[in-house]
Amino acid sequence: MAGAIFLALEIGETSLERRLAGTLTTLARATRLEDGAADSFSVVIRAPDDLNGLPEPVRRAVRRGGGTVRLEDEFRRFETWRVLVSTARSGAPIMVAVPLDDSEDALELLAGILWTTAICVTALALLIGLATGLLAQRRVARINDTLERLAAGDLAARTGRTRSRDDLDQIARQLDVTAGELERLVGQTRHLSASIAHDLRTPLARLRATLEMLPEGDTRGAALEEAGRLSDIFDTIMRVARIEAAQGTDGFEDVDLNALAAELAEIFGPVVEDAGKSLTVDATHPRTVSADRAMLVQAMANLIQNALAHGGDEVVIMVEGATIGVADTGPGVDPTQYDEILKPMVRLDAARTTEGSGLGLALVRAGADRHGAELVLSGHKPQGFRVLLKFAGL
């Protein structure tokens, strides 16, 4: 910018010089020296042999044949004069002198105007840019905020309308439409799951009532057991669905993983011991996480149950930082089947002989998703299978 202005000034100055020289020549040619002198306020026109009243440096310049003269004292209020010796139309030699201060003033003024304009334009451009940027940033922030709220489960979150018709506005509008659709679908799913729950639980309750009214005996007991198992499986399915449909952090509390591991060991330790195995806790730097406590206990219970049913002689509750999980020393699981075992109702061939609904890990996965925790399946050293829930921590 400054370079361009400098260049413009340079060009301006050169052209000014050139024009000045031209003007002086034209003046000289046009002037008749009938009166011997044709001085005006700012132009001195004389014959070269009549230089009375002119300062000495000007006279010297005339003798040199012309040039620019800088005076120590002002002459007719100007310090700098351009002197030209030429030939008038009459053929007589003539000297013309004009002050240069005017031109320099003009040049300075021009420079001033140019610089001011430049500064104004620059400032304006910056201001417009800043305003546009801030405005865009505010809209991006609003979109961001809406996305965050949606992710946190607030499905009623919308970006709201803006008046501009640009890309950002289009993205915002699209986001609102998508969020609306999402909200509608989730609402529908909830309604559906409530209907399913009602339509299935009522006959189950009737079945239970009918069985309880039967006379006591082995058949009644066996039937009640089966009915109980049926409701348990149904409960688990509903629970997975419910966890998957749940939103936000309602029901979350601070859970100390160390205390939780100890409590789990107390609850399930005897069960594991009675199966002839051992349950230990391996905790390093346990932290506190924000979680739905009951859901976490349930997920851990399922993992312990899995380790007990399919693992080896040792079941380990592992806590490391904001990570909690269960490891066993069994034969392990082929890593290519990790994705498979997380699907509901999938049971690997080896597990078909043992009891279970195949919903255990699906419930763990749903629980992990609900907490935004990462579910990590891996082998355990030296052998075995390990499932960890990595929380983001507090």
Place this chain on the structure above:
Amino acid sequence: MRILLLEDDEKLGAWILSGLSEEGHVVDHFTDGKDALLAGMAQDYDILILDRMVPTLDGLAVLKSLRASKDTTPALFLTALAEIDARVEGFEAGGDDYLTKPFAFAELSARVNALGRRRDGGDATPAAPTVLRHGDLSLDLLARRCERQGQVIELMAKEFKLLEYFMRRPGRLVTRTMLLEQVWDMSFDPTTSVVETHISRLRAKIDKPFAEALIRTRRGEGYVFGK
């Protein structure tokens, strides 16, 4: 006690009616929400048992209307909606307890009795005993000491709690669900045999060494302590 029952399923209604009647309660059974509300406003009941999804007026609306008219009768919701939201709704409407279908009658009975006790002046029943006795078995709640036939029996914390729960309900059916909720504070079935394991350990200590067993299993239903 005089109980209002709102349950639109005839079979379930009849089963609850006969069960509660057998326990000596007087039950008025309604299958329609409006009828139940009118009856609830006209008469003085000791307990309300309300189903959620019923014709004309939801059990929730019935209770809200009753509470609006300063009726403080303890209310128990029966429902096929197990969602936390539905539970919260129930409590916000002024419900005191909540039972999800399907349920064992023993669970309903236990909850009804608990609500009845609350109405009669809370759990602080006159001179709550600090030592529970059943035949030759005694459980000192303050000294945390268990004895049978004069022999001291060492119990782990959960075993102690389990036995206490049983001894407070002699002769009554106790289900797995009740034990999980009351002893382990778990509102879900952990699928592992937590209850069975602790019962079997408790039996090994208080029953095995003695001639008469105190804890009996009722297959598919639960356990009964005492005779």
